[in-house]
Amino acid sequence: MDSTKNTDVLDLANLYKDSVKADDRPGFSGFIIAKEKLFDIAKDLRDKYGYDYLSCVSGVDYPETNSMEVVYHAYRSSGGSALVFKTQVERVDPMEVPSLISIWPGVDLQEREIWDLFGIKFAGHPDLRRILMWEGFEGHPMRKDWKEAFYEEEAKPLKSRWPDGNHKYAEAKAAYGDNINFEAGFDPEKWTPTDPEEALYSALKKYQTEDVDGIKTDHLLINMGPQHPSTHGVFRAVVILDGEEIVSLKPVMGYLHRNHEKIGERNTFLQNIPFTDRLDYFNSMYSAWGYSLAVERLLGLAVPERAEYIRVIFGEMSRIQNHLILFGMLWNDLGAYFTPALYAFEERELMLDIFEAVSGSRMMCNYHRFGGVVRDIDPASMQKIKELVYERLPRKIEEFDRLLSENEIFVSRMKGIGYLSPEDCLAYSVSGPTLRAAGIPYDIRRAEPYGVYDRFEFDIPLRYNSDLLDRYLVRIDEIKQSVRILQQALRDIPEGPVLTGKPSYQIKVPAGETYGRVEAPKGELGYYVVSNGKGNPYRYKIRTPSFVNVTSVEKMCVGTKIADFVTILGMVDIVLGEVDR
Amino acid sequence: MYGIGLIKGLSVTLNRFVESYTEDIRWLVKRYAKVDFRSSKDAKGTFTIEYPEQQLNIPEEFRFTPFLVYDEGENGEKNIRCTSCGICAKACPPQCIWIVRTVDPATGRPQPQPAEFYIDADICMNCGFCAEFCPFDAIKMNHDFEQSSYTRNLKNKEILLQPASYYANIRPLNYAKEEAARAEKAAAKAAAKA
Amino acid sequence: MSINELNLPDFNIPDDMEGKVTVTTLDRLYNFGRRSSLWPMMFGLACCAIEMIAAQAARYDMARFGMEVMRPSPRQCDVMIVAGTVTKKMVPSIVRLYNQMAEPKYVVAMGACASSGGPFKEGYNVVAGIDKYLPVDVYIPGCPPTPQALMAGMIKLQEKIDKQSISKVRWYQKGPDSVEIAVPFLGPDLIDPRRIPDIKAKSAELAVAAVAPAAESSTEG
Numbered sequence: 001m002d003s004t005k006n007t008d009v010l011d012l013a014n015l016y017k018d019s020v021k022a023d024d025r026p027g028f029s030g031f032i033i034a035k036e037k038l039f040d041i042a043k044d045l046r047d048k049y050g051y052d053y054l055s056c057v058s059g060v061d062y063p064e065t066n067s068m069e070v071v072y073h074a075y076r077s078s079g080g081s082a083l084v085f086k087t088q089v090e091r092v093d094p095m096e097v098p099s100l101i102s103i104w105p106g107v108d109l110q111e112r113e114i115w116d117l118f119g120i121k122f123a124g125h126p127d128l129r130r131i132l133m134w135e136g137f138e139g140h141p142m143r144k145d146w147k148e149a150f151y152e153e154e155a156k157p158l159k160s161r162w163p164d165g166n167h168k169y170a171e172a173k174a175a176y177g178d179n180i181n182f183e184a185g186f187d188p189e190k191w192t193p194t195d196p197e198e199a200l201y202s203a204l205k206k207y208q209t210e211d212v213d214g215i216k217t218d219h220l221l222i223n224m225g226p227q228h229p230s231t232h233g234v235f236r237a238v239v240i241l242d243g244e245e246i247v248s249l250k251p252v253m254g255y256l257h258r259n260h261e262k263i264g265e266r267n268t269f270l271q272n273i274p275f276t277d278r279l280d281y282f283n284s285m286y287s288a289w290g291y292s293l294a295v296e297r298l299l300g301l302a303v304p305e306r307a308e309y310i311r312v313i314f315g316e317m318s319r320i321q322n323h324l325i326l327f328g329m330l331w332n333d334l335g336a337y338f339t340p341a342l343y344a345f346e347e348r349e350l351m352l353d354i355f356e357a358v359s360g361s362r363m364m365c366n367y368h369r370f371g372g373v374v375r376d377i378d379p380a381s382m383q384k385i386k387e388l389v390y391e392r393l394p395r396k397i398e399e400f401d402r403l404l405s406e407n408e409i410f411v412s413r414m415k416g417i418g419y420l421s422p423e424d425c426l427a428y429s430v431s432g433p434t435l436r437a438a439g440i441p442y443d444i445r446r447a448e449p450y451g452v453y454d455r456f457e458f459d460i461p462l463r464y465n466s467d468l469l470d471r472y473l474v475r476i477d478e479i480k481q482s483v484r485i486l487q488q489a490l491r492d493i494p495e496g497p498v499l500t501g502k503p504s505y506q507i508k509v510p511a512g513e514t515y516g517r518v519e520a521p522k523g524e525l526g527y528y529v530v531s532n533g534k535g536n537p538y539r540y541k542i543r544t545p546s547f548v549n550v551t552s553v554e555k556m557c558v559g560t561k562i563a564d565f566v567t568i569l570g571m572v573d574i575v576l577g578e579v580d581r
Numbered sequence: 582m583y584g585i586g587l588i589k590g591l592s593v594t595l596n597r598f599v600e601s602y603t604e605d606i607r608w609l610v611k612r613y614a615k616v617d618f619r620s621s622k623d624a625k626g627t628f629t630i631e632y633p634e635q636q637l638n639i640p641e642e643f644r645f646t647p648f649l650v651y652d653e654g655e656n657g658e659k660n661i662r663c664t665s666c667g668i669c670a671k672a673c674p675p676q677c678i679w680i681v682r683t684v685d686p687a688t689g690r691p692q693p694q695p696a697e698f699y700i701d702a703d704i705c706m707n708c709g710f711c712a713e714f715c716p717f718d719a720i721k722m723n724h725d726f727e728q729s730s731y732t733r734n735l736k737n738k739e740i741l742l743q744p745a746s747y748y749a750n751i752r753p754l755n756y757a758k759e760e761a762a763r764a765e766k767a768a769a770k771a772a773a774k775a
Numbered sequence: 776m777s778i779n780e781l782n783l784p785d786f787n788i789p790d791d792m793e794g795k796v797t798v799t800t801l802d803r804l805y806n807f808g809r810r811s812s813l814w815p816m817m818f819g820l821a822c823c824a825i826e827m828i829a830a831q832a833a834r835y836d837m838a839r840f841g842m843e844v845m846r847p848s849p850r851q852c853d854v855m856i857v858a859g860t861v862t863k864k865m866v867p868s869i870v871r872l873y874n875q876m877a878e879p880k881y882v883v884a885m886g887a888c889a890s891s892g893g894p895f896k897e898g899y900n901v902v903a904g905i906d907k908y909l910p911v912d913v914y915i916p917g918c919p920p921t922p923q924a925l926m927a928g929m930i931k932l933q934e935k936i937d938k939q940s941i942s943k944v945r946w947y948q949k950g951p952d953s954v955e956i957a958v959p960f961l962g963p964d965l966i967d968p969r970r971i972p973d974i975k976a977k978s979a980e981l982a983v984a985a986v987a988p989a990a991e992s993s994t995e996g
Contacts, residue, residue: 003778043906097627133864133900134864134898134961136961136962136963137961137963137964138963139963141899141900148897148898149899149964150896150897150900150903151897152897152938156671156674156676157670157672157673157676158676159670160679161667161670161671161673161676161679161680162665162667162670162671162678162679162680162682163665163667163680163681163682163683163691163734165670165680165681165697165699166678166679166681166697167679167697167699167701167735167737168679170896170897170903171903173766175977175981176973176974176977177973178903178907178967178970179896179899179901179902179903180964180965180966181765181894181899181964182963182972182974182978183963183978184978184981184982184985185978185979185981185982185985186963186974186978187973187975187978187979188962188966188971188974188975189971191962191963193962194960195962226865226868227818227847227868227872228847229817229978233819233820233821233824234820234865251595254862254864254900255862255864255865255868256820256821256859256860256862256865257862257864257900258821258860258862258895258898258900258901259895259897259898259899259900259901262899263894263895263897263898266897267674270672270710271672271673271674271710272674273708274674274706274708274710274894275674275894278706278821278822278894281822281825282819282825299603308616316665340593341828341832342832343597345828345829345832345833345834346628346832346833346834348829349620349628349829349832349833349834350620350622353637353640355618356642356643357640357642357643358642359642360640360642360643360709360722361643361644361707362826362921363822363825363826363919364706364707364708364822364918364919366708366709366710374713375642384621384622387621387937388622391622392622392623400595402589402590402592402593403589403590403593403594404590405586406585406586406589406590407586407587407589408583408584408586408587409587411586425654503713503714505668505671505672505710505714506671512765553986560613576821577821577822580862588822627833628833628834629833629834629835629836629839630834630835630860631839632835632923632926633926633927633930636923637923645917646916647936648919657796674894675894675895675896675897676891686973701891702916703887703890703891703892703893703904703914703916704887704891704892704893704896705887705894705916705918706893706894706895706918707917711892726917726920726921726923726924726927727923727924727927728915728916728917728924729913729914729915729916729920729927729928729931730913730914730931731912731913731914731931731935732914732917733890733891733904733906733914734914734916
């Protein structure tokens with residue numbers, strides 16, 4: 001909240017007096033732009049005022065005021081806080097908002113998501129299909145009046161659990177005896193199936209040529225995934241090939257769409273923390289940080305010094321561990337089966353041992369709380385962290401570097417592949433190491449510092465070729481910088497409490513909105529949280545780096561060989577828990 | 582020269598390969614002492630913990646599914662700590678705890694005893710909120726991860742109950758801390774009375 | 776001791792004969808072979824898949840059980856570890872993969888999500904347990920189960936295999952050797968072909984119920 005009211009933020013309401021007004025709802029900030037003017041003003045924002053990076057697009061449903069809202073968070077790539085602008089439409093189908101895809105192509109998937117989940121149409125979007133659900137699904141599930149089959153109550157805790165909580169399976173209460181719902185009178189026998197893939201296939205660029213000998217060349221359509229060993233989960237890509245060359249590619253997702261946001265709006269604020277662990281399941285320590293940051297801003301809660309240092313320590317450890325796994329998996333994809341992956345997992349196991357000892361679980365740490373962390377690091381674990389950071393990790397990273405970085409086969413598979421120009425990187429809202437491999441020094445730890453990152457001395461690793469090799473090398477450098485941060489944090493960590501206030505399971509959060517973002521290992525991870533003063537968030541939107549970074553995959557892949565797709569996707573570093581949420 | 586990078590990389594694997602044998606010889610005699618070593622910073626060579634013959638050390642804070650704690654009475658009766666206050670059921674993120682409060686048949690007033698207590702282990706996300714917010718130290722997270730079964734796992738009160746001695750065994754430090762706090766509270770109460 | 780008893784797959788050698796004789800039956804030999812080379816499918820859905828990979832890695836090394844060969848093709852695997860949340864969008868593919876596996880085949884539901892939807896059970900795109908579609912052999916609770924818990928589950932599966940007898944197993948009986956499971960499809964919501972009559976009856980019932988109060992209020996008004 002505070003961060004968005006900085007002085008360097010443009011006063012749009014003064015600049016465009018007739019079409020923009022400041023958002024004056026209590027706790028809210030930013031500007032509401034009339035939707036007719038949205039496109040022009042957005043263009044000015046990018047061209048005149050330097051807001052070249054559109055981070056997050058969220059939809060919010062307000063049935064009480066009979067409106068739907070689209071919220072944009074734009075940043076300058078030179079750093080600084082967000083410019084929040086919104087546009088509102090009347091809540092009557094069909095709703096339409098101009099698409100900003102020609103200004104910031106990075107909104108592509110995010111706009112499709114809003115169409116899918118809220119039913120807001122984006123005029124001018126060339127390929128507005130459903131993205132997380134399938135074509136033909138009934139309704140737009142994130143609307144407040146849309147109820148799922150296992151719906152019980154608007155908000156948790158549910159009354160059926162206590163004091164008269166006789167166990168009953170959710171199936172027993174649902175109308176169809178399962179997690180399904182149909183319109184009354186629906187007849188599955190008379191229902192004519194429409195091909196759900198038709199729209200997808202028609203969105204691909206196809207071609208047919210005839211060469212001089214009169215031999216017809218036709219396109220080749222290949223589906224990779226959702227069950228494919230090198231898509232890192234249930235990701236699917238449909239590609240059109242000319243021989244081995246990729247002509248057109250569309251990512252298809254939603255195979256792991258677990259409805260984080262809908263469940264999150266039923267949960268209490270605290271109950272969302274363990275759910276954030278399951279977003280990026282490699283880095284649960286970091287995912288929870290972003291959410292805590294957002295809610296702490298709403299609460300106006302300060303975090304004790306020691307807790308801030310602990311957050312940094314575990315955050316950087318998960319960054320190291322995330323990048324190591326990426327290298328291992330990347331080599332698996334490239335054909336160097338197992339060896340690098342096994343080496344990477346060894347180091348990861350040692351770190352997970354510490355996570356387990358401190359937080360209680362290897363992967364789903366559930367360690368952050370609003371105003372700190374749940375418990376202090378015990379002395380034995382502290383000793384282990386020190387041993388790892390000062391002795392083992394530097395040695396092992398050097399070994400990893402020696403194992404992979406100069407390998408000629410590896411280099412020839414990576415050099416010059418998957419190029420994305422720096423301008424495109426920004427336009428496509430790419431974040432994380434991919435952005436920094438294009439020479440853009442944008443790291444939220446520096447651009448908009450959170451926690452105690454402003455106290456540490458570290459460099460933002462940069463490379464300039466923007467190909468796969470550079471993205472790899474940037475990550476190696478990042479690991480080294482993380483070790484550097486860790487060493488400083490371990491040296492400086494003060495004694496003291498680790499949690500502000502008394503732990504409580506019922507937290508009332510003042511009304512307002514906030515956008516908390518952190519530099520997660522995969523890129524910018526943001527939480528847009530709207531509270532209406534009750535115990536559960538009114539809107540809980542997650543801007544995940546994997547999801548937004550996938551937007552640029554098509555651009556990177558077209559023109560390369562199909563075998564490179566696997567490497568490019570591996571280097572984007574997606575995790576399906578985040579892509580599909 | 583082309584190939585130097587390859588050789589450099591392969592030297593790492595060769596080194597690891599040799600280490601795996603030298604380490605094996607080192608551990609030939611004291612086979613079962615190696616768990617600690619293999620989870621330490623010096624771990625090298627073979628890294629495997631041979632489950633189920635060996636097991637990793639389970640840290641005290643490790644959490645799997647929850648269980649209910651009872652104190653053993655003098656005559657072997659089970660004094661369930663749970664008062665069915667319902668805080669765990671309210672805090673539970675996936676709402677997998679079901680509690681039926683005991684009602685006195687004569688007066689109709691609720692009694693501090695759960696009549697029924699269910700945890701659906703197939704919904705439980707092992708987050709530990711129930712144990713964290715329980716004011717009576719009545720629900721705790723288990724260390725026993727070998728719970729796989731041929732059917733779904735709905736746990737009722739009888740399955741969930743474990744003696745306090747079991748709890749003291751798996752989480753000695755926490756148990757000692759809680760007991761000390763309880764003793765202090767009791768002493769303060771006694772002092773206030775006197 | 777009757778000859779029949781001796782043929783039982785779970786028959787144990789009496790203590791006084793231990794070390795003196797070796798008794799085997801075809802069942803035992805056959806089951807030993809099968810249980811010692813269970814090839815899982817290389818197929819991860821969500822968080823649990825990472826623990827599955829960790830179980831395959833050096834620390835836990837499932838190769839010790841003969842389970843190291845992860846096959847991406849369903850034709851070559853024996854066991855499908857459903858590791859993660861099964862979504863409505865994904866379940867047709869999973870059922871199709873299962874149908875493509877050759878008998879004998881087993882299904883392990885790893886983690887809370889695969890067992891019954893887990894923490895995401897209430898979600899609109901989540902299938903509340905893979906056992907609604909596939910016959911699950913072993914359920915492993917936990918979110919996620921640690922690699923050791925996964926291995927405990929796989930040992931449980933081995934125990935199950937040990938108790939099977941060649942003369943009784945389905946895939947050596949007359950008739951089709953594997954049971955095709957009808958692949959669900961995506962309509963307005965997920966439709967299980969086996970449940971079509973159900974759905975039809977229920978939605979008709981709901982339609983009547985929706986019309987009735989409307990008619991009532993109109994007559995009143």
